[in-house]
Amino acid sequence: MRILVTGGAGFIGSTLVDRLLSDGHDVVVVDDLSTGSHRNPDAPLHVLDVRDPALADAAKGAEVVCHLAAQISVRRSVADPVLDAQVNVQGTVNVLEAARRAGARKVVFASSVAVYGKPPTIPVPGDAVPDPRSPYAAGKLSAETYLSSYRALHGLEYTTLVLSNVYGPRQSPDGEAGVVAIFTDALLVGRPTVLFGAGTQTRDYVFVEDVVDGFARACGPPGDGRRFNLGTGLQTTDRDLHTLIAAAAGAPDLPGLAPARLGDLPAMAVDPGPARDGLGWQPRTDLATGLKITVEWVRGHAP
Ligand SMILES: NC(=O)c1ccc[n+]([C@@H]2O[C@H](COP(=O)([O-])OP(=O)(O)OC[C@H]3O[C@@H](n4cnc5c(N)ncnc54)[C@H](O)[C@@H]3O)[C@@H](O)[C@H]2O)c1
Structure with missing residues (x-):
């Protein structure tokens, strides 16, 4: 089938493009x-x-639209909330209009765990009530509600995929899981690394190939307006992440320590159970393996 991928030159989007092409899609x-x-x-x-x-015009003939193009920085959304809303809210409405006019069957949307704010339960269940605490999170949640309104009004199906911290080859240090790219770049060239707080902050790291498998699956079934968490349900501390990347890079595991940063979320992980039941999806790549692949890719693409 013909699939339009917005943000298809980015980290996750380009990995998705490669996957969809290898599945035989246009x-x-x-x-x-x-x-x-x-x-x-x-x-x-x-x-x-x-x-x-x-x-x-670009959407003409598309049966499915995977919408990943976005302003992706939470910090930038705080500094310039108007720009964030223009790209992430107005941009999504324009994507929905294009999909509707093209007669597309479905939109698959990349949302973020940021919509959960500071969740009371970890791993965050699939039916958790969102609590956006940044313009970026508010924009993603707003885009989700537009998807719902287009389904009600025009019958345009959708699936929302709530991505936890995605890492892997092609990632830049600026994204939500930028810490993997930051540690990897630094440890490969012997630059010092820093942990904020005592390195006890946790995140749910999910490998990019697993994430694009979720998108590929979501392109298929009708959709029924559901949202699924794509994460592992496991928490990894910054300290443990550093140890794993240092091992993969063959570098000393000796990060410096700096005071905790105001506003940093202490912990995050999401329950992938509903994605398993609804999409037949599960994360297949354990963190040590995914980080080895990532470190080797960065090593092979050093300037
Ligand atoms: N990386 C993560 O851990 C993570 C976590 C949660 C959600 N997401 C979401 O996944 C999606 C992809 O993120 P990514 O990490 O691959 O980031 P990325 O920056 O690599 O990809 C985003 C792409 O969108 C493009 N883009 C930005 N603004 C655009 C605009 N106005 N018009 C057209 N294209 C535009 C960029 O050039 C880029 O290629 C985003 O929607 C992001 O919010 C990512």
């Missing part, structure tokens, strides 16, 4: 190349802002 990419640069020559690229009305 893939079209829209990306403004503001942060993304990874291109697959077998997928035509429209260099376009998702807010541009010309998106409707």
Whole structure:
């Protein structure tokens, strides 16, 4: 089938493009190349802002739209909430308009665990009530509600995938799981690394190939407007993450310590159970294996 991937030159989007092409789909990419640069020559690229009305032309013939293009930085959303809303809310509405006009069957949307705020229960269950605490989180949740309204109004199906901290080859140090890229880059060249607080903060790291498997699965079934967490349910401390990356890089495991940063969430993990039941999805790559693959990729792409 023909699938449009917005943000298809980015970290997760380009990995998804490769996966969809290898599954035999006809893939079209829209990306403004503001942060993304990874291109697959077998997928035509429209260099376009998702807010541009010309998106409707790029969507022509698409049966499914995977919407990953976004302003991805929580810190930037705090500094410039208007820009964040323009790209992540207005941009999503424009994607929905383009999908509707193209007669697409379904939209698969990349949301974020940021929508859960500071959750009372970890791992966060699939039916947790969102509690956005940043403009980025508010924008993602707002985009989710637009998906729901388009389904009610136009019968446009959707699946929302709530991504935890995604890591893997092609990741830049700026994203939500940027710490993997930051530690990897530094440890491979012998630069000092720093842990904030005592390194006890936890995150749920999920390998990019597993995440794109979730998207590929979500392109298939009708959708019924459900949202699924794509994470492992496991918490990894910054300290343990450092140890694993240092081992994969063959570097000393000797991070410096700095005071905890105000506003940093102490813990996060999400329950992947509903994605297993609804999509037949499960994370298959354990963290040590995924980090080895990532470190080898970075080593092979050193400038
Ligand atoms: N990486 C993570 O851990 C993580 C976690 C939760 C959610 N997400 C979501 O997954 C999606 C992909 O994130 P990523 O980590 O691959 O980031 P990324 O920056 O590598 O990819 C985003 C892509 O969108 C493009 N883009 C940005 N603004 C655009 C615009 N206005 N018009 C067209 N294209 C635009 C960028 O050029 C880039 O290629 C995003 O929606 C992000 O919010 C990522």
